[in-house]
Amino acid sequence: MLQKNENKQPLLSVIIPTYNRPEYLKQAIASAVNQTFDDIEIIVSDNCSPQNPQAIVESFNDSRIRFSRNSSNLGMFANTIKAFRMAQGKYVASLLDDxxxxxxFLAKLIPPLEANPDLALAFCDHYLMDAQGNIDxxxxxxxxxxxxxNHLQEGIYQPFSRIALVDKSVSTATAAVIRRNVIDWNAIxxxxxxxxxxxLNYLxxxxxLxxxxxxEKLTRYRVHEQTDTMLSGKRDPQAKIRKAQADMFCYQQFMTDERLSDLxxxxxxxxxxxxxxxxxGLMRSQRLKEARAYxxxxxKESIKLRTLAGLMLSFTPPKIASKF
Structure with missing residues (x-):
């Protein structure tokens, strides 16, 4: 099902990729629908959740919402990029489903972009909240x-590679508005x-620009058992492996970019x-030979006790090594 906004092209597209979080999704959509800036479309892309969230989307009865449901699970990345590619607005902002x-949020971040075409994005600070939505x-x-x-002053940063890639002050996942044409969404x-x-920070x-x-804290990031950073911990070695592989790919790209040679x-x-x-992560999955290579x-880059300990344990029996 796809609901189309028949009005003119929106100034901003909100993308909400989602999978199997119906209660959180309802709250996320509500926070988008209730923005004081309303020249928007809201794209909800469901990654074939066991419980189809179509009824939740339709309950808002808002013509600005476009809903798309994948016939099979594409994976988190593919579903997210698909939603970005569906965007029609001059600007785009990601709102994670939790x-x-x-x-x-939009009323304060869009005006600087409209006033200055030499800006790629506008971003803010954010709250952290628990699973129940209580701010911590x-x-x-x-x-x-x-x-x-906490000490970053309001205003324009140009260039901003250091605050985006080293300090990681910019959160394009849920606390930024991006000028859509800055990125080739088909080339990621x-x-x-x-x-x-x-x-996206890198691009x-x-x-x-x-x-x-x-x-100001204009968004709320939820920390709970299904948060990616939690899944990448000890309880899910496969999530740890996937996240580390993605990070390594990114850093390899950054290292070869001559425009970032100072970093x-x-x-x-x-x-x-x-x-x-x-x-x-590989060692916890009992893939010791592969782990040893990493x-x-x-x-070869730097000697750290954590790395040395991992290397030594990789020569122990798998059941022992996997406890690291």
Whole structure:
């Protein structure tokens, strides 16, 4: 089913890729529908959820919503990029199906882009909330500090490669508005996988255009058992492997880009760190020989105790090594 907005082309497209989170999805859509800026379309792309969310979408009775359901599960990356490709707006913003926007998110981020054609994107800070939607002030503050948004001044950053790729202050997954034509949405490689947001940061920053920062928390990022960062932990080695492979691909791309040569030492350091992470994921899956190769590669870049410990354990029996 596909609901089309028969009005003129919207100024902004909201994309909401979703899979099997009906209650969270309802809240995410509501936060998009209730934006004070209303010249939008809302694209909900369902990745063949066991429970078809069509009824949830239709319950809003909003002609701005376009709903598409895949006949089979395409994977998270393919479903997300498909939604971006469906966008018709001058600008595009991603809203993950378990997150929410404040009512004035778009109203505060679109004007700087409209006023300055030399901006690739506008972004803001965000809250962290728990599974029930309660804001966690401590985690929110720690997140702002970790990604260096707590001291970032309002205004234009050009170039912004460092704050996008090193500090990771920019969150294109749920806290940014992007000028859609800055990116060739058909040329994003599948290897990007779960790291598509940092790759969008890369594509936007290498465009030569600037970024505008609005120093207010205008979105709410939900931390729960199905969050990607949680799934990449000890309980799901396959998720850890997939995420590490995606990160490694990205850092390899960044290292070979001459326009980012001043940041290459950082990318090499991160590549080594992620190589160790991938080795640990493989070891937990009892793929010791493969893991060992990544530990060796990491040690060639830098010697870390974590990597050395992983390498030594890779020579122990699989049942022991997998406990690392």
């Amino acid at each position: 997150d929410m926007w404040e009512k004035d 002030d401590r985690l929110t503050q720690e997140c702002s500090q970790l990604y260096k948004r 490689p599948a290897e990007v996988g779960g790291s598509w947001d940092i790759y 936007c920053s290498r465009s030569g 600037g970024a505008y920062y609005y120093p 290459k030492p950082y990318f090499q350091q991160q590549w080594a760190h992620v190589s160790t992470t991938l080795g640990i 530990f060796w590669s990491s040690l």
